[in-house]
Amino acid sequence: MLRRYGPAKATVVDVARALGVSHGSVYRHFRSKTALREAVTERWLDQEHDSLSRIARAKGPAADRLEDWLLTLFAAKRRKAGVDPELFATYLALATENSEIAARHVETMVGQLTTIVESGIASGEFTMRDARVTGRALWDATAQFHDPVYAPRWSDPDMDPAFAAVCELLLDGLRAR
Amino acid sequence: MLRRYGPAKATVVDVARALGVSHGSVYRHFRSKTALREAVTERWLDQEHDSLSRIARAKGPAADRLEDWLLTLFAAKRRKAGVDPELFATYLALATENSEIAARHVETMVGQLTTIVESGIASGEFTMRDARVTGRALWDATAQFHDPVYAPRWSDPDMDPAFAAVCELLLDGLRAR
Numbered sequence: 280m281l282r283r284y285g286p287a288k289a290t291v292v293d294v295a296r297a298l299g300v301s302h303g304s305v306y307r308h309f310r311s312k313t314a315l316r317e318a319v320t321e322r323w324l325d326q327e328h329d330s331l332s333r334i335a336r337a338k339g340p341a342a343d344r345l346e347d348w349l350l351t352l353f354a355a356k357r358r359k360a361g362v363d364p365e366l367f368a369t370y371l372a373l374a375t376e377n378s379e380i381a382a383r384h385v386e387t388m389v390g391q392l393t394t395i396v397e398s399g400i401a402s403g404e405f406t407m408r409d410a411r412v413t414g415r416a417l418w419d420a421t422a423q424f425h426d427p428v429y430a431p432r433w434s435d436p437d438m439d440p441a442f443a444a445v446c447e448l449l450l451d452g453l454r455a456r
Numbered sequence: 457m458l459r460r461y462g463p464a465k466a467t468v469v470d471v472a473r474a475l476g477v478s479h480g481s482v483y484r485h486f487r488s489k490t491a492l493r494e495a496v497t498e499r500w501l502d503q504e505h506d507s508l509s510r511i512a513r514a515k516g517p518a519a520d521r522l523e524d525w526l527l528t529l530f531a532a533k534r535r536k537a538g539v540d541p542e543l544f545a546t547y548l549a550l551a552t553e554n555s556e557i558a559a560r561h562v563e564t565m566v567g568q569l570t571t572i573v574e575s576g577i578a579s580g581e582f583t584m585r586d587a588r589v590t591g592r593a594l595w596d597a598t599a600q601f602h603d604p605v606y607a608p609r610w611s612d613p614d615m616d617p618a619f620a621a622v623c624e625l626l627l628d629g630l631r632a633r
Contacts, residue, residue, distance in 0.1 A: 406628070416621035420597040428605045444593035451583070452629030 281319060286369040291315060317380045320370050323363075324384050327355040335391040341399030342450050345417070348395060349446060352388070353424040360430040371427040385418065388425075392417045396453070405453045413453070420449055458496060463546040468492060494557045497546050501561050504532040512568040518576025519627050522594070525572060526623060529565070530601040537607040548604040562595065565602075569594045573630070582630040590630070597626055 280289040280297060291312050295302040309315035334348045360367045374381040393414030399405035423429050424442050432438060457466040457474060468489050472479040486492035511525045537544045551558040570591030576582035600606050601619050609615060 412617075412621050413625065415618065416625045419600050419618050420622050420625065422600050423596050440589075441592065441596050444589050445597050448590065448593045448597065448629040449625060450629070452625040452627070456633035 281316065281369050282363070282365045285365050286316065286372050289316075316369060317373065317378060320366065320373055321380045321383070323359075323366050324370065324380070327352070328387060330355075331388075331391055335394045341395055341402060341404050342454065345392075345395045345399070345450065345453075346446055348391065349417075349421055349424070349442075353421075353442060356425050356427070356430070357433045360427070360433060367427065367430065371430070374427050389414045389418050399453060403455060406455045417449060421445060458493065458546050459540070459542045462542045463493065463549055466493075493546060494550065494555060497543065497550055498557045498560070500536075500540075500543050501547065501557070504529070505564060508532075508565075508568055512571045518572055518579065518581050519631065522569075522572050522576070522627065522630075523623055525568065526594075526598055526601070526619075530598075530619060533602050533604070533607075534610045537604070537610060544604065544607065548607070551604050566591045566595050576630060580632060583632045594626060598622060 280293045283289070284293065291305050291309075292302050294315065295305045298305070305315065309318060331348055331351060334344055334351060337344055359370075370381075389411075391414075393410050396405060396408075396410040396413045396417070400407055400410060418425075421442075423432070424438070424445075457470045460466070461470065468482050468486075469479050471492065472482045475482070482492065486495060508525055508528060511521055511528060514521055536547075547558075566588075568591075570587050573582060573585075573587040573590045573594070577584055577587060595602075598619075600609070601615070601622075
């Protein structure tokens with residue numbers, strides 16, 4: 280229903296009708312339209328978590344995995360914005376409203392970045408530093424490549440070189456000297 | 457007029473009335489309301505250029521100047537968003553519309569960052585790399601601390617530690633090893 284009507288127009292009644300149940304039945308599982316919208320968006324966001332998590336936990340040089348992780352995230356966000364504009368709009372609305380779903384998504388992403396940083400520190404590849412703070416800094420410094428507010432710019436031809444330059448600078452900051 | 461009525465409601469007629477001239481006189485200098493709005497916003501944005509330019513061109517370690525420059529920019533943007541919300545909204549609208557004024561502002565800012573990077577490379581303090589590409593990467597990686605779309609978050613208590621962590625990581629990336 281979100282895909283068909285968009286976040287502003289899709290209603291719980293539409294959802295109930297499509298399921299062949301009363302809207303009361305839907306409300307027994309989701310206490311409001313917002314809660315339902317959040318649950319759908321969370322599941323949609325989670326689609327990428329597995330492939331990203333696999334990269335974060337793989338073997339091999341931490342720098343390569345970090346770059347691979349960031350590239351995979353950027354590609355997934357671009358794809359979602361391009362092929363699934365209605366669900367992307369729902370996600371953008373949640374992100375702007377500081378919803379818990381958006382916060383939880385960021386939490387998971389920062390956690391995976393922290394895992395990569397920890398493994399790089401453990402192997403001596405990265406300088407010793409607070410892995411959690413660094414994971415967050417990596418997330419913040421790459422906002423242009425995953426924050427949905429920037430989606431209108433993701434098709435610009437200069438986004439790929441911009442991404443490569445930011446990545447290189449961040450990796451150089453992490454590397455042990 | 458932009459301060460009093462906001463970007464959506466301020467009109468060329470309001471401006472002409474405040475100046476005691478006909479609106480035709482205003483149009484002789486600015487061909488549209490958009491052109492007038494852009495000129496005002498550009499002058500307003502330029503207020504910070506001098507102090508930032510002074511930091512970019514000063515003597516002393518490039519790393520210190522870079523940090524000082526980024527701190528000064530972030531403080532100026534926060535102040536503008538806080539004390540001048542109507543002009544800030546005008547600026548945000550221009551930034552979102554990809555106006556030439558916003559592009560020119562970014563151009564100037566990236567130019568100053570490039571100047572700092574060049575001086576750090578020249579003194580041997582920073583690793584040799586393309587100064588222009590690096591200036592742009594520094595701008596991109598610090599978007600959360602100057603892009604007007606993030607203004608609603610700038611009063612969050614975690615913005616200062618987030619800024620410090622991003623800054624530290626970027627400076628470590630620049631430093632010669």
